[in-house]
Amino acid sequence: MSSYSTISIPKRVKQVLEKDKGDRDWGEYLLNLYEEAKAEKRARAFKKLRELLSEDDLKRILEESRLLRRGLALR
Secondary structure (H helix, E strand, O other): OOOOOOOOOOOOHHHHHHHHHHHHHHHHHHHHHHHHHHHHHHHHHHHHHHHHHHHHHHHHHHHHHHEEEEHHOOO
C-alpha cells in the first residue's frame, strides 16, 4: 500500500495548479514540475558557465576530465 501525505497550500494556489495539472494525478504532476524546474536550473547554470569560460578553458576541462577518468580506471 502506498503512503500519502497532505500539504497545506492557499486555495488560490491550488486552483491555479489544478487548472494546469488537468487529469494527471498530483504526484505525477508535481514530480513533472520538479523535473522541469531542475532541468531549467541546469540549463541556466550551463549557459552562464559558457559565458564565463573561453573555448580554451572548456577544452582544458574536457581533457582534464578524460585524464581523471583514465586514472580512475587504472585502479
